[in-house]
């Protein structure tokens with residue numbers, strides 16, 4: 001029977017498919033003792049699990065081909081290593097269960113590998129993966145990590161960390177549903193970047209049965225479990241109408257009376273550029289450089305590697321504007337070499353610009369790499385710092401940019417309420433502001449952006465947040481400087497009109513949202529946007545603000 005669940009819709013579109021769960025980390029199996037007469041059947045169970053995992057790895061290797069095939073085949077061989085298998089047998093004969101025997105035998109083999117020089121130590125992660133697969137199979141729980149599936153599916157996860165996202169194949173993931181996360185969590189940002197429908201903050205998502213068919217409406221936040229044929233076709237035709245309206249929108253961002261609002265893309269690296277170009281982005285409004293640093297969280301990438309990645313993005317927008325944010329490590333984006341491990345409250349600790357000022361060498365390398373990457377290119381490079389709290393922060397950043405010989409505009413992100421309140425003083429040091437509404441909401445409402453239970457407070461329609469946006473935009477206008485929005489607020493088509501009415505000068509978002517925002521902006525005049533903004537600010541809740549803006553814009 002069809003049931004409807006409701007979370008927070010964060011990425012438009014409809015996905016219909018079977019549920020596959022993201023496997024959680026494999027827990028250590030209990031050290032249960034078995035009796036001697038059970039040993040033989042436990043040994044057989046262990047062998048079967050090993051064979052099945054090895055066969056699965058081989059089969060997936062054959063499908064993948066190339067380098068992936070070699071890696072998967074090597075993993076399959078590891079699983080079947082005869083010495084490892086005899087160790088498993090020995091441990092079971094000694095009274096351990098199959099899962100415990102596998103777990104302990106792999107642990108001792110792991111130690112050997114880890115101490116056997118750099119090359120073999122590098123195989124430890126592969127070995128752990130094989131062990132987790134075998135233990136998961138023996139325990140009858142889902143495989144850890146992304147589901148093993150050749151068929152497209154709807155991914156259900158507790159939350160998705162930036163590191164998980166690197167492995168996602170957009171051809172397989174039809175949509176996401178997460179239990180945790182708010183509209184500004186990384187799962188939501190990623191879903192929009194991939195252009196897949198997504199719903200977050202859905203309590204109980206973890207209980208959806210593996211394999212059940214769901215229809216996800218990423219706009220309304222509804223999940224239809226086991227939808228009827230009628231429900232499916234209703235959703236599909238709504239989606240088709242929406243896509244047709246979008247296809248009709250093109251050109252630079254502007255209101256219907258020609259007030260220009262450049263529409264820029266948020267990117268994490270060169271891989272996101274084609275989608276941005278295809279969506280007609282007029283440049284990049286936020287290049288989140290930390291994604292380059294996630295490959296190896298123990299050290300910064302070399303200057304050469306950074307130059308290469310920055311250049312690939314800068315080259316894609318000749319004459320366009322590219323706003324690069326220097327590394328924003330810490331809190332939801334931790335990096336071992338920069339982020340203190342023992343902070344009681346990382347979101348309020350040494351993150352963003354604070355950690356770069358503590359590690360000036362990392363900042364210097366990044367700024368030098370940017371200067372080299374931009375050499376000889378006609379691009380308008382702009383560089384900004386995350387988590388600027390006050391004028392001293394802005395000055396320290398601008399000084400570092402000058403010292404690195406960077407020929408670019410220097411700017412500050414406004415993501416801490418103090419920066420919005422004192423925007424004019426910050427603008428004495430830098431040339432532009434960019435509102436990071438995700439963190440600005442988190443810090444204004446003391447509501448962790450990764451915690452689903454407080455997602456009501458992370459709603460960027462909150463009038464208090466709109467007030468801070470207005471303050472920043474007014475300060476920039478008074479100083480004759482620009483003030484864009486690069487947080488997820490810019491990706492909501494109706495809110496984008498309100499932000500325009502509040503005076504922001506550009507909007508940056510995941511590429512997939514650009515056509516929606518372009519089409520909404522082109523529907524209204526600047527004066528209508530201003531009236532909608534005033535009406536939204538005059539309310540006392542996010543819901544009332546949205547309704548007030550809707551009423552003004554629909555002429556009701």
Ligand SMILES: C=C(OP(=O)(O)O)C(=O)O
Nearest residue numbers: 415436437438439486487
């Ligand atoms: C754009 C922002 O930065 P991030 O989401 O990467 O923290 C923000 O905080 O709004």
Ligand SMILES: [Mg+2]
Nearest residue numbers: 415436438439
């Ligand atoms: Mg931020």
